[in-house]
Amino acid sequence: MVNGMLAPGQTLVTEEGERVKVAEMFGSGGQGEVYRVHTRKGDRALKWYYPQLADARQRQILDGLIGCSWSDDRFLWPQTVVVDPDGRHPGFGYLMNVRPDRFHDLPALFRREPELAATTQRTLIMAALHTVEAYRALHGKGIAYRDINWGNIFFDPRTGDVLVCDNDNAVFEGEDAGVTGTMDFMAPELVRGDHGGRPGIQTDLHSLAVLLFLLLMNHHPLEGALALRIRCMDEKARKKLYGTDPVFLYDPGDARNRPVPEEQQTVVATWNALPPLLRDLFVQTFTDGLRHPARRVREGQWRDALSEVLDTICLCASCGRQNLTEPEGPAPRCWGCGNRVDLPPRLQLTTGTATSRSRPRSLRLGPQARMYVHHLAVEAERHDFTAVVAEVTEHPRQRGRFGITNRSADRWTARRADGSVHEVDPGRTVALSTGLQLEFGGGAEAVVRD
Structure with a gap:
């Protein structure tokens, strides 16, 4: 041995x-x-x-x-x-299967290990999106993971792909098992030991939200001023913090646990840089959701919000940093340099048929922005960032002039604001202009707006 x-x-x-x-x-x-x-x-x-x-x-x-x-x-x-x-x-x-070397654990990200230094806002949002979709698939089979925490998720810092490990503790909803979770990720009713409380899909939703908050904020959602006042973080103190008196850092009705700026600068800065679309979901799940499990944010809500934010990430022209924005929101100030971010035009996209039409979604058309196959589905089961169908490209001889290049195998129809119509074959590019309409086939169409 x-x-x-x-x-x-x-x-x-x-x-x-x-x-x-x-x-x-x-x-x-x-x-x-x-x-x-x-x-x-x-x-x-x-x-x-x-x-x-x-x-x-x-x-x-x-x-x-x-x-x-x-x-x-x-x-x-x-x-x-x-x-x-x-x-x-x-x-x-x-x-x-053996875990491939390209996947790293989340604690390595929080420790800021050198091999993860190139992780971007985009790959963090992609990792969050892939995580949500993975657990959505698991819950769709009627299986509760029961111990979602930052030690069970691995991610690729280049692609945002995720890998869920330690699946041997998952059980079908309603079945009993010995593992109830990791306390700082557990739903409050499990921490308190409420009568009838048991690990399941509803408690998974709380743990998933904690994981997402840690991934995007690099901080726990319940560890603010109240945590800093604890002299000895023993089991009794932890039960109060996570179970008997949990308070969200940004609970709009209870300011007792706000982050302390002098000691918790990171979460203050990242929260301010987070689009309201995501902030609202965190507030919901860590206020009403703490007290009423049925009001926790579902996987589909996280998926739609993360996908929308991912589609509207913009680069700051002053410092080059990636900034999270919202499809219909105003231009934010860059989290890096403080300058106002110039928002590029957006592609407003709808898909489906007359009987099954998606709601419009927006893609910001910054340099090298891409549209993928999942954008053309009414509701994609899974986001695939390898299947590119369109890409914003710069004119080879005229700097600053951009177009949309057809990377699919299908011919598009383009209609300009002046009424002219022409076909866009695979590999060809149509110049970007406000009012440009594109028909991708299969009921998918889009218009360029300022």
């Missing part, structure tokens, strides 16, 4: 009868140890439970999750149970 319960070279067997060989140990956590193992289909990760936790209930949970046969690439989902055929190591573990 080397540095763990299992030894390199040891042979285990899956419930299908395949023999796998243990390699090095990746690390350990509260429930067990994780190893690399060699299988016929390539390397996998093995989570091996500590003996006292490898009980019948955990095995039942695993069997249920594996029985889903879910293959969503945003989750390191349990694939098969593994045991020691020789019986030297009682208990069991399970196989899952």
Whole structure:
């Protein structure tokens, strides 16, 4: 045995009868140890439970999750149970895919580690959006994660892609399980231990909002002046802060827990830079939602708001920093230099048919802005930022003159404000001008507005 319960070279067997060989140990956590193992289909990760936790209930949970046969690439989902055929190591573990090196944990972002220094406002919003969509998919299958926290989400700082780990504690809604969550992410009714309170999709919504606030604000939503007054952050103090007397930093009706500017400058600055569209959702979920679980913001609301903000990110002409704006909102002052941000024209887009029409959405047409396949769907299940259908490009010989280039495989129809009409073939560009109308096919059309 080397540095763990299992030894390199040891042979285990899956419930299908395949023999796998243990390699090095990746690390350990509260429930067990994780190893690399060699299988016929390539390397996998093995989570091996500590003996006292490898009980019948955990095995039942695993069997249920594996029985889903879910293959969503945003989750390191349990694939098969593994045991020691020789019986030297009682208990069991399970196989899952190995986490690719491009994914980093969120604490590394908050620690400002050098490899994440290039993370931008855009990739943070994309990571938040992907996180919301991942949990929306999980909840759509009737499964509650029950322990959403910043240690279970990994993200790619270049693309904003996310990976959800530690899925072996998820259960189908209504089922019992031992894990109730991590206290600073838990819903107040769970922290208090209310009669009838149990982890589920509604409590997941609180944990998800805490995670989003941490991701975008780099701060916990309930840790303001009240937290700074606590001399000893013991369990009693934590229960009061997160359960018996939780107060949102920016609760409009209760100012007791406002951030202390001298010591909590980051959250003050980031909150002021956040578009009202997102601020309003945080206020809802951390005021009414703290007291009434049914009023917590749903995944679809977060998805729509994050998507709208992502589409309207603008660069400051003075310092080049990315600024979050709103589709119909005024030009903000840059969070970096304080100058007013010049808003580029916007593309107002509608999709669908006469019987199923989307509400208009706006895309700011700054340099290199892009439109994707998901923009052409009435309601996309998942945002895909690899399928580009249009891109703002600069004229090769006339600096400062921009157009929209057709990156799709379909021909568009363009109608100018003067009434002229012409076709835009794939690879061709139409000059940007106010009033320009574009028809993309399939009922998707747009108009350029100031």
